[in-house]
Amino acid sequence: MTPRFVEVRRDVLKQNDITARELRARFRATGISVISLVSSPGSGKTAFLERTLAELQPRYGVAALVGDLATENDALRLRRSGALVKQIVTGTVCHLDAAMIRCALEGWLPEQLDFLFIENVGNLVCPSSFDLGEDLRLVLLSVTEGEDKPLKYPTIFNTADVAVITKIDLAEAADFDRALCERNIQSVRPGMRILGVSSKRGAGFDEWMAMLASLPRELKSP
Amino acid sequence: MHELSIALSIVEMAEEEAAARQARIRAVHLKLGRLSGVVKDALLASYDMAAAGTALEGSRLVIEEVPIVGYCAKCQARRGVDGVQWFLCPRCGSPISEILEGKELQVRALEIAE
DSSP states (O other): OOOEEEEEEEEOOOHHHHHHHHHHHHHHHHTOEEEEEEOSTTSSHHHHHHHHHHHHTTTSOEEEEEEESSOSHHHHHHHTTTOEEEEEEOTTOSSOOHHHHHHHHTTTSOSSOSEEEEEOOSOSSGGGGOOOSOSEEEEEEETTSOTTHHHHSHHHHHHOSEEEEEOGGGTTTTTOOHHHHHHHHHHHSTTOEEEEOOTTTOTTHHHHHHHHHHHHHHHHOO | OOHHHHHHHHHHHHHHHHHHHTOEEEEEEEEEETTSSOOHHHHHHHHHHHHTTSTTTTOEEEEEEEOEEEEETTTTEEEEEOTTTOOBOTTTOOBOOEEEESOOEEEEEEEEEO
């Protein structure tokens, strides 16, 4: 009995990809720009988001979902901006997935919104495999983490759209070599956009706000 | 670690194909890119678990790993890329402008018992 080969050529879609695709279609239909943030714990995702929400809040409808293993601390912090914020407590799960986003949005997402931010669990490994239906994925790294972080965690940089170097007000104290860090980022993801910011002092936020303002237009263009 | 859910998707797809052809499947041949984010060994370990109790029980998963190939705009040529840390043209050193191969996660063929 000789085996017979039949050609199939079918892409294996992960269940998460299917859910993410549905989410993306829904976001596009309602005109919301969705931005996710990933980084290691302590890189300053929440501080960055705090300032972002506060600066956007007067002019735009903004909301945020924040993921953590435990506590509502981040949601409480972010709510002070006046934005609509919901905490996703993952228990022991090390990342957010598309189903968690869908579940969190159930009966919560208002009709009129310009921006939805999703702060992932602090982790540079697992979130890289999970599409959340976002339009833009930011990977943050702070000046105290070492210039070679992109080389150590290439996959997350490779799946992200923009690299944000945070805490640049501490660059000198940390002896941070920005040119080297940017070279490493470009090496793992050629052509990646890079922002340098201080969430505390506000440096770099003009450029970030301009990038956000042009986002809906970019998403609408084919 | 999401290999088990991927193994389940592969088994599900193969079951559909098997039912459509009214055939028994002996092996599933898969193309797996190095940039797919899926670990070969973990996927192989998950496959037997996923196939247990289905029409695919006892079948093999055969994985063909696909290396990363990029396009160098400067050389205007396809170039193999070593590792995932240096997306640079091995010939001229300029950044790779596009990834052409290496993201595959595709069921290529089925080995059917007649």
